[in-house]
Structures are given as structure tokens and as C-alpha cells.
Amino acid sequence: MEERILIVDDEEMICHVMSRRLMREGYSCATARNGKEALHHFYKNNFSLIISDIRMPEMDGIELLKKVKAVHPNMLVIMITAYPEIDLALEAMRLGAYDFIIKPADLELVAMSVKRAFEKKRLEEEVEVYHKNLERLVEERTVKLQQAYRTLKKAYLDSVKVLAEAIDAKDPYLRGHSDRVRRMSLQIATLLGFSEERMEILEYGALLHDIGKIGIKDEILRKPEALNPAEYEMIQEHPLIGVKIVEGIDFFKDKIPMIRNHHERFDGQGYPDGLAGEHIPLEARIIAVPDAFDAMASLRPHRKAMSLEAILFEMEEQKGKQFDPNILEIFIKEKIYKA
Numbered sequence: 001m002e003e004r005i006l007i008v009d010d011e012e013m014i015c016h017v018m019s020r021r022l023m024r025e026g027y028s029c030a031t032a033r034n035g036k037e038a039l040h041h042f043y044k045n046n047f048s049l050i051i052s053d054i055r056m057p058e059m060d061g062i063e064l065l066k067k068v069k070a071v072h073p074n075m076l077v078i079m080i081t082a083y084p085e086i087d088l089a090l091e092a093m094r095l096g097a098y099d100f101i102i103k104p105a106d107l108e109l110v111a112m113s114v115k116r117a118f119e120k121k122r123l124e125e126e127v128e129v130y131h132k133n134l135e136r137l138v139e140e141r142t143v144k145l146q147q148a149y150r151t152l153k154k155a156y157l158d159s160v161k162v163l164a165e166a167i168d169a170k171d172p173y174l175r176g177h178s179d180r181v182r183r184m185s186l187q188i189a190t191l192l193g194f195s196e197e198r199m200e201i202l203e204y205g206a207l208l209h210d211i212g213k214i215g216i217k218d219e220i221l222r223k224p225e226a227l228n229p230a231e232y233e234m235i236q237e238h239p240l241i242g243v244k245i246v247e248g249i250d251f252f253k254d255k256i257p258m259i260r261n262h263h264e265r266f267d268g269q270g271y272p273d274g275l276a277g278e279h280i281p282l283e284a285r286i287i288a289v290p291d292a293f294d295a296m297a298s299l300r301p302h303r304k305a306m307s308l309e310a311i312l313f314e315m316e317e318q319k320g321k322q323f324d325p326n327i328l329e330i331f332i333k334e335k336i337y338k339a
Contacts, residue, residue: 002026002027002028003026003027003028003048003049003118004027004028004029004030004045004046004047004048004049005022005027005028005029005030005047005048005049005050005051005114006029006030006031006032006038006041006042006045006047006049006050006051007019007022007029007030007031007032007050007051007052008031008032008033008034008035008037008038008050008051008052008053008056008061008064009031009033009052009053009056009080010033010034010053010055010056010057011053012031012033014053014105015031015032015033016031017107018051018105018107018110019031021107021110021111022110022111022114025111025114025115027114030045030047033056034056034057034058034059035052035056035058035059035060035061035063035064035067036058036059037058038050038052038059038064039059039064039067039068042068042071043071047075048076048118048121049075049076049077049078049114049117049118050064050068050075050076050077050078051077051078051080051110051114052064052065052077052078052079052080053079053080053081054079054080054081054082054085054088054089054092055081055082055085061079061080061081061092062088062091062092062095065077065079065092065095065096065097066095069095069096073096076098076117076118076120076121077092077096077097077098078097078098078099078100078101078110078113078114078117079092079097079099079100079101080100080101080102080103080105081100081101081102081103082102082103086102086163086166086214087214087245089102090245093249094248094249098117098120099113099116099117099159101113102166116155116158119151119155120155123151126144157203157204160204160207160208161179161207163207163208163211164178164179164182164207164208164211165178165179166214167208167210167211167213167214168210170213170214170216170218170221177210177294177295177298178206178207178208178209178210179207180290180294181206181207181209181287181290181291181294182203182206182207184289184290184293184294184331184336184337185202185203185206185283185286185287185290186199186202186203186206187334187336188286188289188290188327188330188331188336189202189283189286191330191334192282192286192330198283201254201255201283202258202283202286202287204252204255205255205257205258205259205283205287206258206287208242208246208252208255208258208259209242209258209259209262209287209291210238210242211242211245211246211259212237212238212239212240212241212242212243212244212245212259213238213241213242214241214245215237215238215241215245216234216235216237216238216241217234220234220235221235236263236271236272237272239259239260239261239262239263239271239272240260240272242259242260243256243259243260246259257281257283257284258281258283258284258287260272260273260284261273261275261280261281261284262284262287262288262291263288264276264280264284264285264288265321265322266280266285266320266321266322266323266324266325267320267321267322269321270322280324285323285324285327286327288322288323288324288327289315289323289324289327289328289331290331290336290337292315292318292322292323293311293315293331293337296310296311296314297311297337308337311337312332312337315328315331315332316328316332
């Protein structure tokens with residue numbers, strides 16, 4: 001059956017260009033210029049997926065999403081938003097949007113997101129069939145179900161990586177920082193004997209540890225000089241801002257301690273809670289080490305990137321003060337910084 005897509009954007013050219021690109025993939029496309037017009041199409045026709053801008057006249061994308069989900073909870077919806085509106089995109093994800101894409105939208109990225117959405121839909125339908133025919137299908141479908149589960153997990157991780165890249169883009173000097181912290185944190189956790197489930201939780205937490213920087217002004221993050229005390233206090237708010245952003249999403253509940261406490265110090269002089277020693281969640285103590293290393297290794301507006309020798313010397317000086325001694329020893333001895 002041909003998949004039908006409804007594209008909603010108040011800019012007619014965007015609708016036209018996006019429609020042409022997706023029709024090349026074999027999809028049938030209809031367009032609307034606002035949420036109100038989109039609802040008219042939605043009620044009269046069957047669509048497999050909706051791609052909607054957030055900012056539109058008469059009815060915006062968030063309101064459209066709410067009305068569509070009230071009628072068809074499983075409808076696939078991809079939101080398109082300008083970079084400063086990431087908080088609205090996160091709200092859309094809470095309301096059940098499948099994915100979001102940042103403007104200016106790359107047409108190849110749009111096509112990939114649509115393909116992934118339909119793959120997700122197909123896999124979920126297969127899972128439903130599997131459960132209805134559990135006894136008959138258990139042997140022949142087990143391997144396929146496991147592959148579907150891995151694919152779904154990868155799709156979710158890919159979406160979180162896109163969000164992490166958007167966070168890093170707030171500070172161009174730290175582009176790729178979240179992913180580097182993720183890789184180094186996972187290596188440390190492997191040597192500590194983390195289970196697969198705990199590793200997965202750490203992976204998401206490491207990717208999103210700086211999500212609160214979305215709420216920090218660009219002029220502070222990109223300031224070419226050293227921060228003054230008032231500006232530094234604003235920066236220190238980002239762990240609590242991050243908690244506020246994700247606390248309403250069930251999936252992120254077990255990642256909150258990493259987002260909140262990755263700037264605590266082993267000696268109790270960190271923020272926001274002043275936790276010390278093993279009162280700091282282990283995952284947060286792990287993230288703190290590669291987070292600090294990568295920050296020192298990165299070029300900053302007010303200083304050059306530090307040399308490896310200088311960084312390791314500084315970290316050794318902070319052993320038992322800023323960093324958990326055991327984690328720092330693993331990081332340096334096993335040369336995790338080369339990850």
C-alpha cells in the first residue's frame with residue numbers, strides 16, 4: 001500500500017520542495033499551509049505520516065499534534081523547528097512526536113527520518129503480530145524480534161544524538177563534546193564491570209549531560225573573555241535547567257542523576273547539591289572525568305587548547321578533590337583519553 005504523507009508549512013516553497021523530494025522515494029504527498037488546513041485534510045483522508053512546522057498562523061504545529069494524537073494516537077508525526085525553538089521540539093516529543101528536524105531542513109535528513117519512521121511502524125506492527133500468535137511464532141520469530149528491538153533502540157539513540165549535537169552547537173568550541181564524553185564514559189564503565197542495561201542508561205546520560213545549556217544565553221557560552229562571577233553563576237544553573245527539561249519524560253528518569261550531578265566534586269565543593277565522595281552517583285562521577293578532560297583539550301575563546309601533558313598534570317592535581325581517585329586512575333592508566 002502506498003504511504004501517504006501530509007506536509008504542513010506556511011511557506012509554500014518548503015512544502016513544494018519537500019513534497020518533490022519525498023515523491024522521488026515513492027510516497028504520495030499532500031500539503032497544507034497551517035494546522036487548521038492540515039486538520040481538514042486529516043479528517044477527510046488517510047495519512048501514514050505528518051511532517052509539520054511548529055510556527056504557523058491560525059493553528060501552530062503543537063496544537064495540530066495534540067488534535068491529531070487525540071484522534072489517532074499512533075499517527076507518526078515529524079516536527080520541523082528553527083534552532084532557538086528546541087524547547088518546543090522537546091514539548092512535541094513529550095506529546096508523542098516521533099522525531100524533530102532543525103531548520104533549514106536538509107532534504108536528505110528529512111527523507112531518512114521518514115524512512116526510519118515507516119521502518120519503526122513496520123517493526124511495531126510485526127511485534128504486535130508476534131504477540132497475537134506467540135506460541136505459533138515463537139521459534140521462527142525470536143531472532144527477527146531481537147533484530148527489530150535493536151533497530152528500534154538504535155533509532156531512539158540516533159534521535160538523542162541529534163539532540164546532543166544541537167546542544168553542542170550552542171558552543172562551537174565544543175562541537176562533538178557530548179559524543180566524545182559518551183565514548184570515554186562507556187570505556188570506563190566497561191572496565192568497572194557495568195551490566196548492559198546500566199551501560200545503556202549511562203550512554204544516554206552522557207549524551208545529554210549538558211542539555212541544560214539550551215537555557216544558557218549564547219553570549220555567555222561564546223564569550224571571548226573569561227566569565228565574571230555573575231556569568232559563572234548562570235553557567236552553574238545548567239544542570240538544574242537540564243533536569244527541568246527532561247523530568248516530565250519517563251524514559252529519562254533514570255538519567256536525571258547524571259544530568260544533575262556531573263559537576264559535583266569528590267571533595268564536596270561542586271554544584272548544584274554539594275555532594276561528596278560516594279554520595280555522588282557513580283555514573284555522574286564517571287562522566288565528570290572525560291567531561292573535564294575534553295573541555296581542557298578543546299580550544300576556547302579566551303585560551304588555547306591545553307597540551308595533553310598539562311591536562312594530565314592538572315587532573316592528577318585534582319585527584320580526590322575534583323575527581324573520584326579510582327575513576328581517574330582508570331582513565332589515566334588505561335589511556336581512555338585516546339578513545
